[in-house]
Amino acid sequence: xxxxxxxxxxxxxxxxxxxxxxxxxxxxxxxxxxxxxxxxxxxxxxxxxxxxxxxxxxxxxxxxxxxxxxxxxxxxxxxxxxxxxxxxxxxxxxxxxxxxxxxxxxxxxxxxxxxxxxx
Numbered sequence: 001x002x003x004x005x006x007x008x009x010x011x012x013x014x015x016x017x018x019x020x021x022x023x024x025x026x027x028x029x030x031x032x033x034x035x036x037x038x039x040x041x042x043x044x045x046x047x048x049x050x051x052x053x054x055x056x057x058x059x060x061x062x063x064x065x066x067x068x069x070x071x072x073x074x075x076x077x078x079x080x081x082x083x084x085x086x087x088x089x090x091x092x093x094x095x096x097x098x099x100x101x102x103x104x105x106x107x108x109x110x111x112x113x114x115x116x117x118x119x
Contacts (some may be wrong), residue, residue: 002026003095004052005088006062007037012084012091014106016062017048017069023088024055030096049076061091064106082106 006016013019019040026034034084040048049069052060053076060073061081071079083103084091094100 001028001057002055002057003059003061004055004057005091006040006060009088010089012061012063014063016060016082017066019062022052024057025092025095027095032092032096035092046072049073049078052076053078061095061100066105070096 002113003025005025006013006019008014008019017040021037024034024036024038025032049072052073057078059079059081061084063082063084065073065080065082066119069082070082078082081083081100081102082105084100085106091100
């Protein structure tokens with residue numbers, strides 16, 4: 001399974017679309033086969049679901065994500081797990097252990113902006 005984790009300085013980013021990078025983890029038979037970091041080069045509606053689908057990502061992990069983005073990921077058959085906090089390495093361990101549990105989005109929108117973002 002190929003998983004993208006929205007990443008900000010080694011931690012799960014609160015909002016997937018505004019994260020500076022993604023950690024892409026390829027897990028096979030319960031073992032991390034490959035782990036790489038790629039830059040988030042563009043933030044525009046619809047771009048990231050298509051971009052990650054082209055990289056064969058099957059699941060995205062983030063702190064928060066808007067409803068429209070979740071719908072776009074669904075259209076690309078990419079599972080979304082939101083409400084996640086912590087370091088990327090701890091999240092990978094939770095994935096491997098089968099204990100990663102999502103929750104409510106950490107990025108609720110107010111007047112078109114994430115409440116915890118200045119921009």
